[in-house]
């Protein structure tokens with residue numbers, strides 16, 4: 307592979323890990339939207355239907371969630387030519403989310419009707435010849451209640467565990483029996499057992515169902531909802547691969563490894579690994595191209611190997627995203643995502659609703675969370691450092707002293723002073739963070755609060771700080787930055803995502819996902835260039851330059867108005 311092509315492939319691999327790390331976002335965003343209005347609606351109209359009269363919906367949060375769902379084609383957006391408000395409409399996917407529809411996937415466990423209609427039309431012959439039928443594990447009897455309507459000659463029994471059938475509604479012609487299928491199943495001509503899954507290969511049964519293009523599109527829409535409902539499975543499979551160090555194990559073999567070889571390295575001597583579960587997780591990760599599988603022609607065991615994506619999961623590599631995967635997919639970080647609909651309805655910070663305090667307070671109180679969070683962020687600094695160092699050579703040459711504001715445990719500034727030893731480096735963060743930071747040559751750690759004061763310096767660098775805060779707080783931080791640097795040649799180097807609404811670059815999609823992460827974890831947001839300009843000007847930085855680097859993040863170099 308040519309050098310440039312290889313770099314491209316490596317970056318693409320990195321983007322894939324970011325995407326799968328956050329794939330659960332799609333499932334979480336789906337959780338929290340929408341009511342039909344009989345046609346396209348504006349955001350205001352959506353908001354007016356969400357309000358319960360007691361709280362007032364947060365329109366900005368709704369628009370940020372819908373923005374991602376539009377990219378996923380769950381909703382459509384229309385920009386009226388008369389420059390009126392944007393109109394949002396349903397797609398073939400979101401029609402499956404209508405709570406009050408006969409065919410819904412919204413309350414999936416209690417309304418198995420969508421699959422029912424397919425069973426009824428595809429299995430006519432089979433059902434006509436049955437006299438009695440037991441639905442084993444039939445839940446509350448929804449499937450049988452539909453079958454009996456179409457085939458009233460069948461004597462049907464809904465059979466499930468006592469606590470399930472005790473909550474089942476009464477349906478004409480359906481008797482409910484409770485029991486344990488491992489013990490005994492009521493006698494009948496036939497037994498039906500349905501799992502909650504769409505019939506996958508409908509197209510292979512052309513004779514059983516007349517299908518129009520619309521049916522096809524509707525089924526496709528349904529498949530999309532199933533996919534997004536379970537997007538979190540990708541994140542969880544990825545997380546387990548990192549916890550089990552599967553990439554490291556394959557790497558340590560120096561080449562592809564069999565499942566047994568991988569399992570033998572997972573073995574801690576105390577437990578014995580479940581190779582079937584491992585193979586099922588690997589099957590998904592192979593489909594997602596995180597690993598590859600090779601089936602030797604001589605029938606020996608399949609061999610698993612790394613891809614440009616899984617190389618980003620190597621714990622001991624200089625460039626790894628493993629700690630970030632563990633951090634973002636930890637229950638502490640995931641709990642706030644369940645509060646999105648509450649954030650839409652009443653505003654507020656999801657993290658606080660989930661944990662009762664802001665993220666920085668939890669970090670200051672809980673050393674395990676502090677470490678998990680700092681390690682996660684520190685690895686992302688290493689990942690972007692080389693891109694920053696090579697993309698901003700000129701910029702560093704002219705700096706005498708540099709403060710990394712919110713620098714975490716100091717990884718970024720330590721790498722900068724290694725390459726530019728003439729720079730006097732300061733890592734500035736909250737006291738509970740710098741107290742756990744390692745010692746680096748040429749870097750002093752200073753504990754403090756950037757809302758109070760920032761140490762005086764020639765220049766400031768801030769990576770992933772401003773996206774944690776709303777515009778008002780960002781302006782306060784920027785004003786404090788301005789006070790800390792010289793009027794003449796001071797500058798602030800901001801390392802952040804720049805959202806591109808129609809961007810198609812490798813990392814552009816991840817920006818919109820991380821924007822929702824900001825709803826989950828902080829009071830901040832990811833910003834477009836126009837939004838950056840607004841807060842920079844608010845903080846007294848009227849000139850700025852954007853430098854694109856091969857990374858998820860870009861460099862914004864901002865100068866005070868006096869220059």
Ligand SMILES: C[S@@+](CC[C@H](N)C(=O)[O-])C[C@H]1O[C@@H](n2cnc3c(N)ncnc32)[C@H](O)[C@@H]1O
Nearest residue numbers: 683684687712713714735736739755756769770
């Ligand atoms: C998203 S992390 C970014 C860390 C680091 N810049 C990086 O990118 O790896 C935000 C950092 O801001 C720090 N922080 C939060 N509030 C702060 C405050 N009031 N003053 C100084 N630092 C603060 C946090 O402790 C945390 O290290």
